[in-house]
Amino acid sequence: MDGRFTEEELAIAKSVDLCAVAESLGYTVKRIGKYHTLKEMDSIRIYNRSHWYRWSRQYDRGNNGGSQIDFLRVFCGMNVKDAVFWLLDFAGYRRIESPVKQPLVHQVSQENRKAEERKPFILPEPAGDNSYLISYLNRERGISRTVIDMFLKAGLIYESRHYHNVVFRGNDKNGVTRFASMRGVFDKQGKPFKCDVAGNDKNFGFNVANDNSTELVVFEAAIDLMSYVDIFTDYESNKLALGMLADAPLETFLREHPQITSIRFCLDGDEPGRKASLELMEKYYGLGYEVEDCPPPAGYKDYNEWLVATKLSLSATANRTSEIIRA
Template sequence: MGKRKLFTDEQVDMANNINILEYARQAGYPIEQISPKEFKIPKQGGLRIDGNGHRWNCFSTKTGGGPIQFVMYMEKKSWVEAVKQLLGLSATLDSAQSLYRPPQKPEVEKGELVLPEKNNTYKHVFAYLINTRKIDKDIVSFMVKQKKLYENSHRSCVFVGYDQDGVAKYASVRSTNTMGSSYRGDVANSDKTWAFRMDGTSDTIRVFEAPIDALSYATFFKQYGIENHDHMLALGCLGDVALEQYLKDHPEIKQIIFCVDNDKWGHQAVERWTDKYKSDYSIAHHFPKGKDWNEDLISFFKEMESREVDLELDQAEEAEL
């Protein structure tokens, strides 16, 4: 007999649709409006809340999400505690009901995705991904050939996701700046359902947060001489809408390996997803040693270079004897 769920689907849906702005105001957080479509909470490392109160993000910690993640972040609660807090199960349900805002159709329909203008070169993207991020050049070239990666007119990386008909539906931009501030974010009208992926032929899918982490993991496979046949998906966040779609389109998949960031948010997401998918799939996780897989990849090459230097010094000393 399966484990009894702590919350009904309706309760989780209610918690996910509580207005973040209203909750923050009632919780006593100072709210400042910075534009018609954006608010902020001062002294929180660039924490921004969308004008509709549905989503938030924090630039300094590179985190964000919906109301549940907001409570987890601001009040240092677990996912279960945050849901209870939002629903008012620890006190009364009335407070949650007063904040609940049923999902509504957007006033303006989502427009068509327009991909950023292409640059007439790929040199900045290649230099950044290969030299700075240490991703294998053949893997980068293959992504370019598949039109899943290109350089825009601002010299940034553009990672593209396509639907089942081969139509671009998602694009995320990552600045190639190595000094000063850098930008990363989704292109307007992107649909995360079709986030960046690397299709495979096995019955296993590996799930990442960002495209660069997926490419880094693929580089590790190549470094260790392992042929990679697994499907690889970069969610672009810690929401699993892209995974739901991918599993629907690939019934041959039997195993999910979560390879998200090694931080509080990544661990909590894996716990949540394990409970969600374990009845239909074999579930495993593989966290990086550092924060993410690219950090591990860069550290790997630094260690390799250090070993080569030590070997050269040893050989030089032996030659002098």
């Protein structure tokens, strides 16, 4: 199949909620009157949840406004083709190799579905060491060296060579990596870089498996999973980061680990996280699992924010104690 898109596909790509796209990339969307902006870049204006403009003269023409496609091109470094594919995937649409027009993928049975076009899944080349990764996770995200080293030794995280991103690997039950996401260690102008590796199978997520445990703890993000391990020193339970609020990775993990009988949902404390947690608890309780809602404490968005606040509090207490002793 060539790289050309049908009018229907382009219409679907340009119908995606741009605010949802921005949030999925790690931005904080705020409504101001008739438009939305981003907490991290308040010069951005999003109109009708579909078009954006950047009020600044320092950017080259073509980089300060446009559609959802232009947003991904400017802020994620995608070309137009990759941006359209990304938006179609975000909308739950799959291109189907056939000369005959087909309905959307969710209307096509798995048996009759032809092979989908998907880029090869190639993990980023690892760096010579993990120094940038360790510095970022330890100093910026408050995760202890003990926990970082544990995940490095297990081969679940590593530092990429060219951009020094943290790569989070999602393996299947046989240890084969089927999913990977990246998180930049250099946030420019408050803008976090987050991206899935091309060719991912989103039915899998970043996980820690233990066939001897019947408990599964579920998170939205990989860093929250690592933060939880640090807070509770929990090295025994199964743990899974969805990488989103949809539960396809959870369905896969439960299918691959049938010994699991209980699920604890540690999703974010914001409105989307609370809504998703309630819906997932209802679904999996109905499927016969013991379920529990375990959000971060009130006032914290997620487990990493809780961990960082705890570390800062402990550090401040230690400094005050040291000053008293010296006095």
